[in-house]
Amino acid sequence: xxxxxxxxxxxxxxxxxxxxxxxxxxxxxxxxxxxxxxxxxxxxxxxxxxxxxxxxxxxxxxxxxxxxxxxxxxxxxxxxxxxxxxxxxxxxxxxxxxxxxxxxxxxxxxxxxxxxxxxxxxxxxxxxxxxxxxxxxxxxxxxxxxxxxxxxxxxxxxxxxxxxxxxxxxxxxxxxxxxxxxxxxxxxxxxxxxxxxxxxxxxxxxxxxxxxxxxxxxxxxxxxxxxxxxxxxxxxxxxxxxxxxxxxxxxxxxxxxxxxx
Amino acid sequence: xxxxxxxxxxxxxxxxxxxxxxxxxxxxxxxxxxxxxxxxxxxxxxxxxxxxxxxxxxxxxxxxxxxxxxxxxxxxxxxxxxxxxxxxxxxxxxxxxxxxxxxxxxxxxxxxxxxxxxxxxxxxxxxxxxxxxxxxxxxxxxxxxxxxxxxxxxxxxxxxxxxxxxxxxxxxxxxxxxxxxxxxxxxxxxxxxxxxxxxxxxxxxxxxxxxxxxxxxxxxxxxxxxxxxxxxxxxxxxxxxxxxxxxxx
Ligand SMILES: Nc1ncnc2c1ncn2[C@@H]1O[C@H](COP(=O)(O)OP(=O)(O)O)[C@@H](O)[C@H]1O
Ligand SMILES: [Mg+2]
Numbered sequence: 001x002x003x004x005x006x007x008x009x010x011x012x013x014x015x016x017x018x019x020x021x022x023x024x025x026x027x028x029x030x031x032x033x034x035x036x037x038x039x040x041x042x043x044x045x046x047x048x049x050x051x052x053x054x055x056x057x058x059x060x061x062x063x064x065x066x067x068x069x070x071x072x073x074x075x076x077x078x079x080x081x082x083x084x085x086x087x088x089x090x091x092x093x094x095x096x097x098x099x100x101x102x103x104x105x106x107x108x109x110x111x112x113x114x115x116x117x118x119x120x121x122x123x124x125x126x127x128x129x130x131x132x133x134x135x136x137x138x139x140x141x142x143x144x145x146x147x148x149x150x151x152x153x154x155x156x157x158x159x160x161x162x163x164x165x166x167x168x169x170x171x172x173x174x175x176x177x178x179x180x181x182x183x184x185x186x187x188x189x190x191x192x193x194x195x196x197x198x199x200x201x202x203x204x205x206x207x208x209x210x211x212x213x214x215x216x217x218x219x220x221x222x223x224x225x226x227x228x229x230x231x232x233x234x235x236x237x238x239x240x241x242x243x244x245x246x247x248x249x250x251x252x253x254x255x256x257x258x259x260x261x
Numbered sequence: 262x263x264x265x266x267x268x269x270x271x272x273x274x275x276x277x278x279x280x281x282x283x284x285x286x287x288x289x290x291x292x293x294x295x296x297x298x299x300x301x302x303x304x305x306x307x308x309x310x311x312x313x314x315x316x317x318x319x320x321x322x323x324x325x326x327x328x329x330x331x332x333x334x335x336x337x338x339x340x341x342x343x344x345x346x347x348x349x350x351x352x353x354x355x356x357x358x359x360x361x362x363x364x365x366x367x368x369x370x371x372x373x374x375x376x377x378x379x380x381x382x383x384x385x386x387x388x389x390x391x392x393x394x395x396x397x398x399x400x401x402x403x404x405x406x407x408x409x410x411x412x413x414x415x416x417x418x419x420x421x422x423x424x425x426x427x428x429x430x431x432x433x434x435x436x437x438x439x440x441x442x443x444x445x446x447x448x449x450x451x452x453x454x455x456x457x458x459x460x461x462x463x464x465x466x467x468x469x470x471x472x473x474x475x476x477x478x479x480x481x482x483x484x485x486x487x488x489x490x491x492x493x494x495x496x497x498x499x500x501x502x503x504x505x506x507x508x509x510x
Contacts, residue, residue: 126353127352130348130350131346131347131348131350132350132351132352132353134307134312134344134346134350135344135346135350135351135352135412136352137310137312137339138310138312138339138342138343138344139339139363139364139367139412139416140336140339140340140364140367141363141367142332142336
């Protein structure tokens with residue numbers, strides 16, 4: 001009896017590991033179906049534009065909001081840290097490098113996993129529990145081609161676009177802050193910005209954003225599709241979609257830094 | 262050619278739902294399946310269109326084995342089967358007209374003009390003329406069910422499957438839907454399976470009534486036959502007497 005209690009955490013751990021592995025397998029299965037579904041342009045073609053607007057355009061305000069405040073804070077903190085020991089134009093370097101390499105993609109990715117990922121999981125989850133996905137199947141539609149493909153494609157296209165916009169706004173906000181709060185001049189800021197700039201940084205940010213776009217939409221679709229059991233199930237799927245895609249984004253972030261930099 | 266399920270077994274984990282379910286639907290008839298809720302009526306119906314696959318046993322529709330068919334084959338079969346869902350399952354993001362026309366868009370031979378004409382016809386059949394541009398959230402429960410029926414008949418299927426078309430509706434709306442089921446059958450000459458737990462509805466619309474109990478069809482016969490059935494399980498259910506059901510086990 002006593003031993004059983006001691007073993008419980010391990011049993012829980014084992015069960016969780018098995019469940020997680022099974023879910024990753026199912027997620028991969030959905031991925032294969034998505035690849036097949038891409039061929040059915042007749043089904044998803046008309047739906048892509050709407051998803052581009054919903055996933056991309058509608059996400060711009062929140063992404064810009066986050067990026068601009070981050071840019072301001074970055075500039076202020078950089079100047080506070082340097083305290084005269086480092087030339088002030090390095091504020092431009094720090095703002096530029098961190099916005100492009102890290103904060104632009106990651107903060108946007110995390111914000112969109114809340115906004116877009118939750119939205120997809122809730123919408124598809126509701127469709128699952130109200131049998132709308134079954135109804136699609138009975139009308140001879142491949143539900144993966146109809147629901148998943150346009151969302152994943154829209155995520156792949158729009159997340160990098162939103163990230164680039166956010167990064168640009170973040171740097172602009174850092175520049176404005178340097179100008180008005182730090183008594184720097186525009187040439188000084190630009191000098192710092194250019195100092196360690198590398199074309200590769202932008203490519204790196206785009207690769208990262210593509211992987212985040214895929215993560216957010218495919219995980220949202222996965223938890224939506226596998227929703228069970230009414231309103232409670234939809235809530236659970238939504239939470240899981242946000243938590244899991246945020247975690248995957250952070251892991252991917254470290255992975256890309258380790259492999260590509 | 263019609264619908265045939267042969268010794269179908271289906272379990273979800275340890276929950277064994279169908280335990281050798283067999284049923285043959287005659288061409289042109291309307292067959293009602295009754296039974297307590299949670300016994301697997303919807304599960305059985307979903308096997309007919311391959312939304313669920315049997316663990317063992319066979320499912321035949323129109324002489325084709327649906328049980329182990331690939332997706333393309335299933336889509337062929339589904340074009341010929343209309344499915345009316347328990348809660349209508351209309352697509353919230355589409356108007357009623359778009360809902361009804363969605364299946365028609367999968368038929369390349371139909372022009373946009375022909376589709377919108379067909380949509381109007383089907384909505385007229387269920388007495389929802391003029392509702393094309395409304396959204397499902399703007400409809401009452403009974404109207405939604407009728408719109409769901411219009412969507413199911415739009416592709417002019419030979420088979421219609423109804424999952425509890427009248428559950429949760431008031432008696433008047435129930436009668437309206439029952440009449441629609443009868444009229445649809447007369448006008449489109451379809452073979453239908455109607456799941457219900459309303460015995461009055463079953464007697465009104467069906468040629469034969471089957472009772473699902475404990476994973477199998479416990480009884481199958483005409484409305485007169487089922488009402489005369491001495492089996493306490495059947496009697497207990499149709500007369501609404503739980504004590505008979507429990508006593509028989
Ligand atoms: N997709 C599913 N996954 C797991 N269990 C299911 C699924 N569909 C139905 N069930 C279970 O099968 C049983 C029969 O359900 P159902 O066919 O919906 O009953 P009803 O006769 O009321 O239509 C229930 O216990 C239900 O929980
Ligand atoms: Mg049911």
